Amino acid sequence: MNNPTSGQAATIAFNPPSWGNRPRLQKKWDWRAAANFIAGGGAGAMLAFIAALATSNLFLIASTFFALALMGLGLACILLKMGHPFRALYTFKHVQTSWMTREVLTVPLVFGFGAAAMWWPEQHLFSVAAAVAGLAFLYCQAQILFAAKGIPAWSVPQIVALTILTGVAEGAGFFAAAVAVLDTALLFPAAVVLLASLAARQVAWGSYRRAAGARKMPKKSMEVIDGIGRFLLPFGQIVPMLLAAVALALVVSGNAMVSLAPVLLGAGGLLAALGGWVLKFNLITRGGYTHGFQLPAKAFGR
Amino acid sequence: MQWGMIIDLKRCTGCHACAVACKQEHSTPSGIHFRRVEFDEVGEYPDAKRLHAPVQCNHCEDPPCVPVCPTEATYKREEDGLVLVDDDHCIGCSYCIEACPYEHRHFVEGKMMHFDEGFTPAEELGGKAGHDWQAKRNTVVKCTFCEHRLKYAAENDLTPGVDRDATPSCVITCPAQAMHFGDVSDPEGPMQQLIRERDGFTLLPEAETRPSIYYLPDN
Numbered sequence: 001m002n003n004p005t006s007g008q009a010a011t012i013a014f015n016p017p018s019w020g021n022r023p024r025l026q027k028k029w030d031w032r033a034a035a036n037f038i039a040g041g042g043a044g045a046m047l048a049f050i051a052a053l054a055t056s057n058l059f060l061i062a063s064t065f066f067a068l069a070l071m072g073l074g075l076a077c078i079l080l081k082m083g084h085p086f087r088a089l090y091t092f093k094h095v096q097t098s099w100m101t102r103e104v105l106t107v108p109l110v111f112g113f114g115a116a117a118m119w120w121p122e123q124h125l126f127s128v129a130a131a132v133a134g135l136a137f138l139y140c141q142a143q144i145l146f147a148a149k150g151i152p153a154w155s156v157p158q159i160v161a162l163t164i165l166t167g168v169a170e171g172a173g174f175f176a177a178a179v180a181v182l183d184t185a186l187l188f189p190a191a192v193v194l195l196a197s198l199a200a201r202q203v204a205w206g207s208y209r210r211a212a213g214a215r216k217m218p219k220k221s222m223e224v225i226d227g228i229g230r231f232l233l234p235f236g237q238i239v240p241m242l243l244a245a246v247a248l249a250l251v252v253s254g255n256a257m258v259s260l261a262p263v264l265l266g267a268g269g270l271l272a273a274l275g276g277w278v279l280k281f282n283l284i285t286r287g288g289y290t291h292g293f294q295l296p297a298k299a300f301g302r
Numbered sequence: 303m304q305w306g307m308i309i310d311l312k313r314c315t316g317c318h319a320c321a322v323a324c325k326q327e328h329s330t331p332s333g334i335h336f337r338r339v340e341f342d343e344v345g346e347y348p349d350a351k352r353l354h355a356p357v358q359c360n361h362c363e364d365p366p367c368v369p370v371c372p373t374e375a376t377y378k379r380e381e382d383g384l385v386l387v388d389d390d391h392c393i394g395c396s397y398c399i400e401a402c403p404y405e406h407r408h409f410v411e412g413k414m415m416h417f418d419e420g421f422t423p424a425e426e427l428g429g430k431a432g433h434d435w436q437a438k439r440n441t442v443v444k445c446t447f448c449e450h451r452l453k454y455a456a457e458n459d460l461t462p463g464v465d466r467d468a469t470p471s472c473v474i475t476c477p478a479q480a481m482h483f484g485d486v487s488d489p490e491g492p493m494q495q496l497i498r499e500r501d502g503f504t505l506l507p508e509a510e511t512r513p514s515i516y517y518l519p520d521n
Contacts, residue, residue: 082394084440295355
């Protein structure tokens, strides 16, 4: 609205102050921050499945490359979000207490060992080291969210297990999709790990939802959390589990339709990953309401 | 030593003079307010009550913003407990903003000036605090308990909380004298005595941050 006297445009519309005592939606960690959690977490866990189960060099090289590219994409998004990306080297400074520093420290290890694993695929140790670094990256991400005490939906203790296990499920999903395309000899173990990780994610989600419901949580955060659950259960859990189970049954039975198994497993894997992406994107960009402001009853002399 | 503040809700009228004084002292960019005045209501007509509560960075004794900062740009000063930000090292990741339960950290971005015609002389100076706001662009800023006044106090043998030039501008501006500034770490000092007498409290105790700003109830 223009000032009728001077024509001066409204100045407060651009950076509105946080007047008012209701919880506000945080806007600083937007889709770019969510992209790092989404891409990096699944990629880190995928490296673990590659190290544990890959049998062919081609599969190891191609899937490791995919995982590293995915993690790199997430990190590039974070650089876009930072106010001063050219000061990025300072992020190594606070390893004593900052989970963000610890996350950043795992990055050169992931990429270094990952590159070595692609260059020397016969040396299994590099793949294992990349996997350990990737899982450490995922663990740090989980702790980063938990330490954000300004956002009630993120500082629920159960978010650590949820973040880790959805990362594992997403990694298993990507692994299953890679198996479907590159090495169908691994269909059986890929289906098993996908089923197991989806089951674990469901347990973690239930635990988080119960804990969030029991805490003093902004109403709008709970609405977002429940909305996530309405998508996650059917599309991110049940359907991919069914697809993986049918693929597994086809492989085990040697049924005539066994040629469908890779398609089913690949689709199940991608849906499992999508479920995790929906979870993280919504929790970070739409569920991040602050505590708001409230005075205790004693303030009013009552 | 821990600098802290007492805010008497019985005296606060919600006039916002403290918010204006802070704005003037620091010449914060458009949309950034180190000091806000929130309110809360209880009851229903005819037994309703509204209380105004000035809020700002609590300079917590266990600040959640400090351990999360990846660059140590946010730090707690040992000698007096102030929580400050080194804008030369801040990368603008906003992790501290997400970590603060009180929403008292602000990202400097967008429109820096209040008027389209350009910076006012006060804005160019960065207020009495002398902030270089262009240098702080894309970093996080917050209340400093008027650290420049505390520095002036140390250099000129003045007492913060007593001498006006050595006391945060919000405290000295309040027409109702609703605020006190001093050392809250001394259990027998005047600040803690007043807190005990009036049953003072802090905000969001469940966050376990141990704020250095205490509120006195309206009773």
